[in-house]
Amino acid sequence: MKLARTRSTAAGVIAVVAAMTLVTACNRDSSDSAGSSSNAPAIGIDLPRSDSDFWNSYAQYLKKDIKSDGVNALPLSNSQNDVTKLVANVQVFQNTGAKAVVMAPQDTGAIASTLDTLSAAKIPVVSVDTRPDKGDVYMVVRADNKAYGTKACEYLGKQLNGEGKVAELQGALDSINGRDRSEAFAACMKEKFPKIKVFELPTDWKGDVASAKLQSLLAQHPDLNGIYMQAGGVFLQPTLALLEQKKLLKPAGQKGHITIISNDGIPQEFDAIRKGQIDATVSQPADLYAKYALYYAQAAAEGKTFKPGKTDHDSTIVKIPGGLEDQLPAPLVTKDNVDDKTLWGNNVG
Known part of the structure; x- marks a missing residue:
C-alpha cells in the first residue's frame, strides 16, 4: 500500500507539472528565441502584458536587442498581467536551463515565493519597472x-x-x-x-x-x-x-x-x-529598460556584481531591501521638447 501511494503521488506531481507546462506554452513564442549564441548562458524572459502600448514597445526593443546582441534567450513568455501565469512561466524557465530570469511582476506582493524558489536554485532575477515587495533580486531596472x-x-x-x-x-x-x-x-x-x-x-x-x-x-x-x-x-x-x-x-x-x-x-x-x-x-525609457534588463541578466548569469553609485549611463544604482536598483532617467516631455530625437517615443515604429 505504501508503494501504491508513492506511485499515486508521483503521478499527481507529474500531472501538475505537465499541466503547468501546457498552460505556459500557450503564452510562449518560440520565434522570439535568439538561438544565435548557444554557448552563452540561457536567459528566461517573461513579458508582463500585451494590452499596453508601453509594454508592447518594450517587447519590440527586447526582441531587437536579443538579436543584435546575440543573447541566448529562451522562448519569450507573456504572463498577461496574471501572477499565476508568471509563476508557471518561471517554472518552465527553471526546468529548461535558465541561468537568469527577467520579469516585470505587475502584482509586486504576490511574487515573493517565486523569488525565494529562484534564489534557492541560484537563478538570479532582474525585475523591470517594478520592484518586488519581498524577496531577493539581482537588479531592478526602473526609473524613480x-x-x-x-x-x-x-x-x-x-x-x-x-x-x-x-x-x-x-x-x-x-x-x-x-x-x-x-x-x-x-x-x-x-x-x-x-x-x-x-x-x-x-x-x-x-x-x-x-x-x-x-x-x-x-x-x-x-x-x-x-x-x-x-x-x-x-x-x-x-x-x-x-x-x-x-x-x-x-x-x-x-x-x-x-x-x-x-x-x-x-x-x-x-x-x-x-x-x-x-x-x-x-x-519611461522603454528602450533602456530592455537594454539594461538584458545587460544585467547576462552579467548575473556570468557571476558579475555591482555596487551602489553612479553609472556610466546617466543613472544611479541604489541599495534596496533584497538587492540593488538601477534608477534610469525619465524626462518630462512637453510641447517644447516633444520632437527631441533622443526620446525613445520618437524612434519606435
Whole structure:
C-alpha cells in the first residue's frame, strides 16, 4: 500500500507539472528565441502584458536587442498581467536551463515565493519597472516612480495656478509603481498646492475602469480642469475618447481645456501633445529598460556584481531591501521638447 501511494503521488506531481507546462506554452513564442549564441548562458524572459502600448514597445526593443546582441534567450513568455501565469512561466524557465530570469511582476506582493524558489536554485532575477515587495533580486531596472508623481503634481499645479479639481487615474495599488506615484503625487499636492482638490480613482491599470470612473466623476464635477494619468499606455485612448464624446476635448490654450499629464512616453502621447490634446508626459525609457534588463541578466548569469553609485549611463544604482536598483532617467516631455530625437517615443515604429 505504501508503494501504491508513492506511485499515486508521483503521478499527481507529474500531472501538475505537465499541466503547468501546457498552460505556459500557450503564452510562449518560440520565434522570439535568439538561438544565435548557444554557448552563452540561457536567459528566461517573461513579458508582463500585451494590452499596453508601453509594454508592447518594450517587447519590440527586447526582441531587437536579443538579436543584435546575440543573447541566448529562451522562448519569450507573456504572463498577461496574471501572477499565476508568471509563476508557471518561471517554472518552465527553471526546468529548461535558465541561468537568469527577467520579469516585470505587475502584482509586486504576490511574487515573493517565486523569488525565494529562484534564489534557492541560484537563478538570479532582474525585475523591470517594478520592484518586488519581498524577496531577493539581482537588479531592478526602473526609473524613480516617486519622481513621476512629483513631476506630475508640480506641472499640473503650476498650469492650474494652484487651484482647481484634478482626477488622478491611479494604477494598481498592489503594485509598488502605483503606490509610489500615488503617494508622491498626494504628498506634493498637499504640501505645494493645497487649494487643488484631487479625486483619486484606482483603476488596476485598466483603461475601461479608468474611463468609467472618470465619466462618473465628470457627471458630479463638470468643472474638472486637470487629469493625471499614471499610465498613458492604457489610459490615453479611453480618456481622449470619453472627453471627445463629452465635447470636453478642447486644445491647449483654448478656454475649457482640461490640463492633462501622463506617464509613459509612448508615440501616441507625443502625438496628443502635438495636437494639444494633452499637455505633458513623463517618458519611461522603454528602450533602456530592455537594454539594461538584458545587460544585467547576462552579467548575473556570468557571476558579475555591482555596487551602489553612479553609472556610466546617466543613472544611479541604489541599495534596496533584497538587492540593488538601477534608477534610469525619465524626462518630462512637453510641447517644447516633444520632437527631441533622443526620446525613445520618437524612434519606435
